[in-house]
Every structure is written in structure tokens, then in C-alpha cells.
Amino acid sequence: MITKKYTVFGTPIGRLYRIKGIYLPSVTSIISGFKTDRKNFTNDYLSIGTLGHFECLREYEPNMVVPDVSFTWDDDIINAKLNAINTMWDICKPLSATNIKVEFVVYDPVNRYAGQVDMLEGSRISDIKTGAFYKHYTLQLGAYFHAYNLGRKKKLTGTRLYILDSNNRADRNPDGLPEILNYSQAESEEFAAKFLEKAAAYNVLMDEYLSGRW
Numbered sequence: 001m002i003t004k005k006y007t008v009f010g011t012p013i014g015r016l017y018r019i020k021g022i023y024l025p026s027v028t029s030i031i032s033g034f035k036t037d038r039k040n041f042t043n044d045y046l047s048i049g050t051l052g053h054f055e056c057l058r059e060y061e062p063n064m065v066v067p068d069v070s071f072t073w074d075d076d077i078i079n080a081k082l083n084a085i086n087t088m089w090d091i092c093k094p095l096s097a098t099n100i101k102v103e104f105v106v107y108d109p110v111n112r113y114a115g116q117v118d119m120l121e122g123s124r125i126s127d128i129k130t131g132a133f134y135k136h137y138t139l140q141l142g143a144y145f146h147a148y149n150l151g152r153k154k155k156l157t158g159t160r161l162y163i164l165d166s167n168n169r170a171d172r173n174p175d176g177l178p179e180i181l182n183y184s185q186a187e188s189e190e191f192a193a194k195f196l197e198k199a200a201a202y203n204v205l206m207d208e209y210l211s212g213r214w
Contacts, residue, residue, distance in 0.1 A: 001150045006105050006114070013206060014038050017114035019107050025206060027115030027143040030198055031136050034205040044073045045131065048166065051078075052085040052130040053118065056093070056164075057102045060119070064103070081166040085130055088164040088178035094121055106147035111196050112203050117144045125188075126160040132172060133163050133179070139198065141183065142191025159188045 007018040013036055014029030029038075047069035058064045071078055094100060099122045107114035119126040125144045129137060141159040149155050163179040165172055183191070 001107055001109070001147060003105055003107060003114075006107075010038075012036055012038055013209065017105070017107065019105075019114060020109070022109055022112075024107055024109070024112050024114040025199075025202060027113055027140055027195075030113055030143075030202045031139050031195070034202050034209075036209060042070070044071050047071055048073075048078065048081050048085075049130045052082065052164065052166070053128055055082060055086055056089045056128055056162075057119065060100050060102045081130075084166040084168065084176055085164050087176065088166075089128075089162075092162060092164075092178040092180050106144055108147045108150060111146075111199050113143060113147070113199050115140070115143060115147070117148070120148075121160070123154070123157040124160050125156055126162060128162045128164060130164050130166055132165055132167070133161070133181070137161055138183070138191045139195040142188055142193070143195045143199075145188040146192035146196065156185065156188070158185050159183045159191070 003019050005019070008026075009016045009018065009023075013025075013034065014032075015026035016029075017024045017026060048071075050067045050069050054064060054067050099120075101120040102118065103116060104120070105114060105116050117125055118128050125141060125148060127137065127141055127144070138161075141161065145156055145159050160183065161181040163181065165179075168174055168176045
């Protein structure tokens, strides 16, 4: 399910979305596990990821607002990483802007979670990463895949990861090339099932915490 009406809160137990009067934990909070001492923080790697996403997606959404980020890195490092991200994106980005939707929120009120999708490419949910690949990224795809499909007759056919690793050290991405990982509908459904297990466990702990049983 997609919504345009939501509010996001940073809390000690993670990011919460308020949608139709219901508070739903974010996809990324669920994947990282239940904690009661989360803090709103940023660092240079998170900031370059945020700015990198903007650089990649703004051509599909002219009204995107430039994100407010800060860095401790000097300008040479920032510009080098952004240039690397842009170069990789130019190699692998969708050739047509037709049927592309970017940065929208999906949610599941039954399994109780919400999250922001990077891109919908026709019948495929896509996510952009500006660092190395981690296995839990597939759970994130599965969460978006499942929530988007709710109530729809025409289902998504799969998911995709764009890996734009801006760290070009020898053991990571020495050639500065992007990687595209495509997942079938069946694979995406498997990712979704694994994510829903984590969501169920997370929500049990969250309910216990909020009811004062911790």
C-alpha cells in the first residue's frame, strides 16, 4: 500500500511512521533489531548516501528538495565520491523515465511496518546503495515488495539493487563500476517472508516495551 499522508518520528526505539493514526516501525529499524537507546545521528557515510540518492533520483522528480546534510570530510573527498556515484549511475540508470516513480512511502498495517522506496521501475521495486553490498539489503527489498503489492491485482515482477560503491579501494570497487542485482518475483517473495518474520518478532518486543512490561 502507498500513502502520501504520513509523519515520521525519531524515537529511542527507532524511526516510527504515523499513518492513519497508527504508529508503524520503519523497515530499517526492524532489520537492525529492537533497541531502546537509539539516537538520531549522522556521519559522513550516511550523508554521502543521502546526497548520492538525491543526485541519482532528481532527474526523475524535478521537485525534489536538496537534502540538508553535513560533513567533516573536506570538499575534495565529497566531490570525488559524488562524482564516482554519478559516473556509475550514468552507466546503469534506466534509459527511459517512463513508468518511473521515486521516493514514496509504502506500508503494511497488518504486519505493522512502513518505509520509503527509492524507485519503482515499471513492475519492479529498486533500491540504490552507495556503499558495499550487505545481505540484509534483500530483506529491505522484500519488505517494500510485499507492502507495495498489498491490495493490488497487478503484482510486481521482481526487485533490483543498484550497488554504486563509491569506495574504490582495492578490495571493494577498484574499477569504479556499478553492480546491478536483479531478483525474481519468487526470490522477492522469499525475502518478504523472511522480513515478515523479523517484523513480527520486533512488534512483539515493541508492544511489550510500550506497555511497560520491560
